[in-house]
Amino acid sequence: MNIKVKLLTTFKKYGEGKISENGTIPLPKGSTLRDVLKYFDIPLDMPKVLLVNKDDQQNLDHEVNDGDEVVVFSFICGG
Amino acid sequence: MAEKLYGYAGKLLRVSLTDGQVKEESLNTEDLRKYLGGVGYGTKILYDEVPAGADPLGPENKLILTTSPLTNNYIPGGGSIEFCFKSPLTNGWGESRCGGDYGPTLRKAGYDFLVVEGRADEPVYLAVSNDKVELRPAAHLAGKTVTERTEIIKNELGPDYLTMVIGVGGENLVKYAGVMFGGRSAGRCGAGAVMGSKNLIAIAVKGTKNVEIADPEALRSVVRETMAIIRNDENAQGFKEHGTVGDIPGVDEAGDLPTKNWQSNSWGKGEQIYDYFYNNNLVSNTGCYTGCPVACGRLVDVKRHKYKTPKHDGAEYETIAAFTSFVLNENVDAAVHCSHLCNEYGIDTISTGACIAFAMECYENGLLDESKLDGLEINWGDPDVVVKLVHMIAKREGYIGDLLAEGVKRASDILGEASKEFAIHGKGLEAPAHDPRSGKALAVTYGTGNRGMCHIHPVEAMAWDSGKKTFGLEKHGVPDPETVHRWDEEGKGTVVKVLQDGGVLPDIFTTCKFFLYVGATIEAYCRMLRAITGWDFTEEELLRIGERTINLQRVYNFREGFTAADDDLPKRMKSVPLFGDYADKEDCAIKDFQSMLREYYAARGWDVETGRPTPEKLQELGIEV
Ligand code: SF4
Numbered sequence: 001m002n003i004k005v006k007l008l009t010t011f012k013k014y015g016e017g018k019i020s021e022n023g024t025i026p027l028p029k030g031s032t033l034r035d036v037l038k039y040f041d042i043p044l045d046m047p048k049v050l051l052v053n054k055d056d057q058q059n060l061d062h063e064v065n066d067g068d069e070v071v072v073f074s075f076i077c078g079g
Numbered sequence: 080m081a082e083k084l085y086g087y088a089g090k091l092l093r094v095s096l097t098d099g100q101v102k103e104e105s106l107n108t109e110d111l112r113k114y115l116g117g118v119g120y121g122t123k124i125l126y127d128e129v130p131a132g133a134d135p136l137g138p139e140n141k142l143i144l145t146t147s148p149l150t151n152n153y154i155p156g157g158g159s160i161e162f163c164f165k166s167p168l169t170n171g172w173g174e175s176r177c178g179g180d181y182g183p184t185l186r187k188a189g190y191d192f193l194v195v196e197g198r199a200d201e202p203v204y205l206a207v208s209n210d211k212v213e214l215r216p217a218a219h220l221a222g223k224t225v226t227e228r229t230e231i232i233k234n235e236l237g238p239d240y241l242t243m244v245i246g247v248g249g250e251n252l253v254k255y256a257g258v259m260f261g262g263r264s265a266g267r268c269g270a271g272a273v274m275g276s277k278n279l280i281a282i283a284v285k286g287t288k289n290v291e292i293a294d295p296e297a298l299r300s301v302v303r304e305t306m307a308i309i310r311n312d313e314n315a316q317g318f319k320e321h322g323t324v325g326d327i328p329g330v331d332e333a334g335d336l337p338t339k340n341w342q343s344n345s346w347g348k349g350e351q352i353y354d355y356f357y358n359n360n361l362v363s364n365t366g367c368y369t370g371c372p373v374a375c376g377r378l379v380d381v382k383r384h385k386y387k388t389p390k391h392d393g394a395e396y397e398t399i400a401a402f403t404s405f406v407l408n409e410n411v412d413a414a415v416h417c418s419h420l421c422n423e424y425g426i427d428t429i430s431t432g433a434c435i436a437f438a439m440e441c442y443e444n445g446l447l448d449e450s451k452l453d454g455l456e457i458n459w460g461d462p463d464v465v466v467k468l469v470h471m472i473a474k475r476e477g478y479i480g481d482l483l484a485e486g487v488k489r490a491s492d493i494l495g496e497a498s499k500e501f502a503i504h505g506k507g508l509e510a511p512a513h514d515p516r517s518g519k520a521l522a523v524t525y526g527t528g529n530r531g532m533c534h535i536h537p538v539e540a541m542a543w544d545s546g547k548k549t550f551g552l553e554k555h556g557v558p559d560p561e562t563v564h565r566w567d568e569e570g571k572g573t574v575v576k577v578l579q580d581g582g583v584l585p586d587i588f589t590t591c592k593f594f595l596y597v598g599a600t601i602e603a604y605c606r607m608l609r610a611i612t613g614w615d616f617t618e619e620e621l622l623r624i625g626e627r628t629i630n631l632q633r634v635y636n637f638r639e640g641f642t643a644a645d646d647d648l649p650k651r652m653k654s655v656p657l658f659g660d661y662a663d664k665e666d667c668a669i670k671d672f673q674s675m676l677r678e679y680y681a682a683r684g685w686d687v688e689t690g691r692p693t694p695e696k697l698q699e700l701g702i703e704v
Contacts, residue, residue, distance in 0.1 A: 010321065051333060
């Protein structure tokens with residue numbers, strides 16, 4: 001299945017060369033958010049915000065489905 | 080014999096502009112222990128000294144510059160100053176922080192606090208050097224840019240003075256004029272207009288004194304420990320490389336980017352805006368005070384074409400959002416140019432951008448016709464119009480410049496009922512660039528913020544709800560944010576009480592709040608305070624000081640005529656966005672804000688119907704009214 005992924009600002013570097021032109025990555029069915037992070041070698045304990053289809057999702061065991069959009073960014077807190 | 084005071088310079092300087100009198104006063108130790116410093120002690124002074132109903136632009140109002148025992152360059156985030164005053168924009172509690180070496184220098188001159196009162200007949204500036212205090216003529220500074228004024232004063236006094244100065248905006252009493260320290264600003268709530276109303280153009284300080292520390296060795300050890308944590312912190316690295324403006328792509332995705340005067344909470348252009356900025360405008364990072372280990376500031380420029388702009392310290396997240404997404408402007412060079420103009424005029428970037436967005440929507444809806452616009456067509460997204468309006472506001476030029484210089488609340492009072500829907504503010508302060516539809520704890524802090532809807536006090540709620548951060552407040556009852564959904568409403572009022580009590584502490588410490596996001600904790604600051612003052616502070620006591628301060632500010636606001644109705648949010652901010660990624664996400668809308676507020680009032684021990692601090696609560700906190 002294909003998952004659409006956006007890695008923003010401080011996470012951008014993890015995606016270099018790993019995301020297809022249409023913004024997706026291939027993952028086996030049944031993959032979780034943890035698998036998405038592992039795909040990019042993003043340290044699991046790094047502080048981050050995760051959105052799945054614009055929904056706040058912090059559970060790394062959350063299963064992702066074909067066509068889902070995952071956004072990863074760090075909370076820099078623009079004040 | 081009076082108790083020996085460690086960690087404080089030990090004096091308050093009082094300057095009356097009306098008769099030129101200067102007085103040094105000793106500090107009230109009991110009040111210091113109850114309010115510590117910064118906006119805590121500042122609230123106490125304002126409440127006690129400025130009479131109820133005072134005209135914010137009259138001689139009765141006071142400008143109170145505050146520091147704390149933590150205001151030192153070697154303390155993590157310790158280079159700041161806090162201005163306290165009655166706000167001419169909101170008619171309520173006003174405060175404004177500015178980063179830089181100015182706060183520590185005021186203490187080196189021998190003063191923890193500086194109170195300026197009255198009104199001078201002619202423009203003057205104040206020069207404070209160790210114990211020497213002088214009022215000097217300033218009429219020759221009229222009409223000049225902030226940079227020019229700062230340079231002239233430096234030439235007159237000598238290079239070792241640090242100067243905070245108002246610009247043309249403050250002179251013209253733009254209600255949201257700030258006080259500038261180079262490219263840094265005590266920007267919000269109109270401290271610059273208060274100075275302008277007093278005919279006070281600048282305050283320059285220098286000093287060479289040292290403050291005695293109770294236990295220097297203990298202080299060194301906790302500072303060293305905290306600095307090591309900060310240096311290795313991932314977020315600190317992110318702040319350094321991307322600054323606050325690096326937040327734009329993330330907030331756009333998260334539904335946290337107010338767009339087109341709050342018609343939406345996402346734009347879909349955040350990444351494009353930031354990439355352009357990063358590749359074209361960003362020159363390097365910078366720290367606002369000497370020694371800041373994070374240095375999130377941005378030195379930026381526009382190299383060519385019509386928005387050519389010299390290198391300056393500016394273009395923070397809020398500023399870039401205010402001049403792009405607020406007004407639908409995709410031209411980042413123009414936004415950077417506006418950042419520079421606001422700095423040189425000394426007007427608040429957030430309020431300025433918000434006022435322009437308000438005007439654009441009024442124009443679109445036929446509430447502002449061309450006769451009031453000097454022939455300008457103020458369409459969404461037109462960068463030339465945005466730049467032109469910045470000039471007009473600062474100079475109060477034409478009907479529209481003069482109108483928008485009043486802020487959106489007053490402007491909508493003038494334009495009439497139909498424009499109210501477009502005036503997005505809290506207590507009269509224009510809303511900043513974070514959207515409570517991204518996480519609803521922010522809604523409660525926006526509504527109940529004592530200075531109005533600002534970008535400093537609410538961020539702890541956002542950092543917890545959306546950013547999943549706790550800054551060590553779990554042990555004081557803040558739940559694990561990973562277990563909470565950002566769109567839940569129940570429980571948010573309760574958690575906000577604790578988040579605010581902790582989140583106000585940096586403004587009492589006059590430390591930079593960002594340090595709480597990069598590894599400094601309230602516990603670490605508590606240890607520093609113990610070492611500096613020799614007082615046996617506990618974290619609980621500090622949170623209590625935070626709570627006391629918030630309560631006294633609330634009492635102050637109620638005395639000035641505010642009620643629970645002023646805690647409500649603009650309807651648009653609570654509604655499903657009109658367009659963008661979240662237009663089909665019903666859950667992001669705020670369904671029952673009144674219940675959220677009632678839960679908050681209950682957690683605060685306030686009357687749940689009127690939102691007023693109860694006599695029992697005030698007594699418990701030792702607040703005498
Ligand atoms: S982190 Fe940024 S805002 Fe805070 S003191 Fe350092 S440079 Fe200033």
